[in-house]
Amino acid sequence: MAKKSIKVRAKAKGDMTTVKCLISHPMETGLRKDKKTGQVIPAHFVQEVIGTHNGNTVMTAHWSGGISKNPYLSFKFAGAKKGDTLNISWTDNKGAGDSLDATIK
Amino acid sequence: MTMKRRVFLKGSLAAGTVSVAISAGLLTPGPVLATWSKTAFEAKSVDDALQGIGLSGAAESSDIKIKAPDIAENGAVVPITVSAGMDGAEAIAILASGNNVPLTSNYVLGNGAEPFVSTRVKMAKTGDVVAVVKAGGKVYMNKKEVKVTIGGCGG
Numbered sequence: 001m002a003k004k005s006i007k008v009r010a011k012a013k014g015d016m017t018t019v020k021c022l023i024s025h026p027m028e029t030g031l032r033k034d035k036k037t038g039q040v041i042p043a044h045f046v047q048e049v050i051g052t053h054n055g056n057t058v059m060t061a062h063w064s065g066g067i068s069k070n071p072y073l074s075f076k077f078a079g080a081k082k083g084d085t086l087n088i089s090w091t092d093n094k095g096a097g098d099s100l101d102a103t104i105k
Numbered sequence: 106m107t108m109k110r111r112v113f114l115k116g117s118l119a120a121g122t123v124s125v126a127i128s129a130g131l132l133t134p135g136p137v138l139a140t141w142s143k144t145a146f147e148a149k150s151v152d153d154a155l156q157g158i159g160l161s162g163a164a165e166s167s168d169i170k171i172k173a174p175d176i177a178e179n180g181a182v183v184p185i186t187v188s189a190g191m192d193g194a195e196a197i198a199i200l201a202s203g204n205n206v207p208l209t210s211n212y213v214l215g216n217g218a219e220p221f222v223s224t225r226v227k228m229a230k231t232g233d234v235v236a237v238v239k240a241g242g243k244v245y246m247n248k249k250e251v252k253v254t255i256g257g258c259g260g
Contacts, residue, residue: 016219027227029205029206029227031205047141048141051215056215056216056217057215057216058214058215058216058217058218059212059213059214059215059218060212060213060215061210061211061212061213061222061224062141062142062146062210062211062212062213063209063210064146064206064208064209064210065206065227066201066204066206066207066208066209066210066226066227067209067210067224067225067226067227068181068182068183068224068225068226068227069181069182071224071225072184072223072224072225073222073223073224074186074221074222074223074224075212075218075219075221075222075223076218076219076221077215077217077218077219078217078218078219079216079217
């Protein structure tokens with residue numbers, strides 16, 4: 001991955017950590033047509049997003065092309081404290097992916 | 106019944122492809138057993154999609170809160186937040202009933218995760234946003250209608 005494709009903000013408040021992440025991805029459904037050529041744009045979307053904290057998978061998201069372009073995901077989990085590392089990784093239907101370690105603030 | 110059999114056959118074929126992909130090292134299986142279900146994500150109706158991810162037979166419950174706009178001007182980006190009041194939630198699915206492929210996303214909640222998910226989905230036309238939550242072996246659902254001015258799929 002040439003460019004960072006994930007932005008994560010994780011904030012701990014008491015026992016609860018709120019994670020907000022943005023992934024840059026075109027999220028093509030495979031139903032849209034190219035306006036110029038009339039060709040169908042092939043499906044290209046993020047299939048799986050996984051959030052891991054201390055080796056514990058806190059969130060597994062399975063997506064279809066029905067999620068908006070440059071997807072946003074927010075979730076909450078308990079059991080983490082400030083300074084911990086949270087790993088977010090994604091894989092798309094073409095096998096590409098990225099992963100990022102974020103520090104919980 | 107014949108239709109169901111078709112769907113089932115398609116599903117088992119799809120599952121075969123996935124396992125081949127895993128053994129070829131193309132997909133890294135995570136620690137969670139649930140994998141991306143091709144059948145569910147290609148199902149054309151809400152019921153078929155829910156069956157595909159094992160969340161059929163949901164009972165309506167007002168404990169599931171769906172935060173979504175009443176009117177979405179741009180169907181390509183509809184912010185949706187789902188939170189559930191019940192304990193022991195294991196999975197959340199968000200569906201847009203008006204879409205070609207209704208199942209937009211399915212979330213498997215790990216250890217310590219709150220039954221809360223917020224994301225942005227595409228909606229082709231006006232329809233119900235359906236949130237399905239699995240908690241303690243039971244399946245609950247709730248829905249909210251969202252009016253869409255400009256569709257976000259196809260074009």
